[in-house]
Amino acid sequence: MGINFISWILLLHLLVILLFSHGDQARELVETEDKSLKIQHKHHHNHMNHNIDPSLMVFFTLKDLKVGKIMQIYFPKRDPSTSPKLWPKEEAESLPFSSNQLSYLLKFFSFSRGSPQGIAMESTLKECESKPIKGEVKFCATSLESMLEFTQNILGSESDIQVYATLHQTKSSVTFQNYTIVEIMMEIRAPKMVACHTVPYPYAVFYCHSQESENRVYKVLLGGENGDKVEAMVVCHLDTSQWAPSHVSFQVLGVTPGSSSVCHFFPADNYIWVPKVKSQGSSSM
Ligand SMILES: *[C@@H]1O[C@H](CO)[C@@H](O)[C@H](O)[C@H]1NC(C)=O
Numbered sequence: 001m002g003i004n005f006i007s008w009i010l011l012l013h014l015l016v017i018l019l020f021s022h023g024d025q026a027r028e029l030v031e032t033e034d035k036s037l038k039i040q041h042k043h044h045h046n047h048m049n050h051n052i053d054p055s056l057m058v059f060f061t062l063k064d065l066k067v068g069k070i071m072q073i074y075f076p077k078r079d080p081s082t083s084p085k086l087w088p089k090e091e092a093e094s095l096p097f098s099s100n101q102l103s104y105l106l107k108f109f110s111f112s113r114g115s116p117q118g119i120a121m122e123s124t125l126k127e128c129e130s131k132p133i134k135g136e137v138k139f140c141a142t143s144l145e146s147m148l149e150f151t152q153n154i155l156g157s158e159s160d161i162q163v164y165a166t167l168h169q170t171k172s173s174v175t176f177q178n179y180t181i182v183e184i185m186m187e188i189r190a191p192k193m194v195a196c197h198t199v200p201y202p203y204a205v206f207y208c209h210s211q212e213s214e215n216r217v218y219k220v221l222l223g224g225e226n227g228d229k230v231e232a233m234v235v236c237h238l239d240t241s242q243w244a245p246s247h248v249s250f251q252v253l254g255v256t257p258g259s260s261s262v263c264h265f266f267p268a269d270n271y272i273w274v275p276k277v278k279s280q281g282s283s284s285m
Pocket of ligand 1: 072176177178
């Protein structure tokens with residue numbers, strides 16, 4: 001368990017940005033060059049001071065979502081043998097999941113408080129306990145079952161919802177490279193959706209959140225320079241008028257809230273849940 005968690009962390013390259021992109025918070029998971037893991041939880045007032053290389057951020061606008069467009073994209077490598085394991089619901093729920101139980105949890109997983117793993121656990125717990133932003137519903141799911149329950153509460157019964165994730169068609173050896181959009185495979189207009197992102201923890205935990213606003217979900221086929229093929233999920237937020245002006249995506253794109261859509265890719269093992277709808281092909285674009 002401990003070993004898996006460590007190697008999973010080390011798999012993240014120089015800089016990983018896990019984007020929880022709504023409202024006035026962007027939460028960035030940053031691994032520094034010395035391989036120590038820091039989780040920076042940035043509120044809008046310190047956003048301007050961030051020193052992250054913007055070229056590593058995969059933000060773009062809807063008008064860039066077209067066949068032939070080339071983008072450099074970072075896809076964290078996913079290795080099932082070293083990723084945190086999913087726990088059955090009963091097992092996960094037999095353990096506390098709370099920052100006030102941190103001492104107990106660190107002892108349980110044999111991590112010391114100051115270790116990268118200990119710091120990551122604490123940050124994840126704090127992140128999960130933070131208040132959602134206005135209009136947002138959030139939940140950290142410690143099992144697949146609880147992720148599904150949360151999603152159903154928002155979107156409806158199991159038969160009415162659909163889940164999508166980025167799929168690597170080829171076994172990738174490169175995590176950061178130029179990709180060309182080869183095909184827009186699918187488009188879903190989704191006023192309601194739930195996005196679930198994996199967060200660092202000794203077992204699989206998903207940070208799920210939902211905000212009702214105009215979103216579009218796309219599946220695009222990407223071709224990497226090295227021949228990699230990725231069926232990548234993209235979410236475009238059409239209404240950004242409520243986002244903080246200092247949101248990191250506006251800085252990257254050089255736009256202001258409400259003036260532009262903001263799109264981003266989803267790494268593998270993140271999930272996008274939407275109500276079942278008729279998907280539309282690229283002809284509708
Ligand atoms: C992507 O292509 C551009 C232009 O050729 C190049 O400057 C850049 O270094 C490439 N990025 C990666 C990650 O290979």
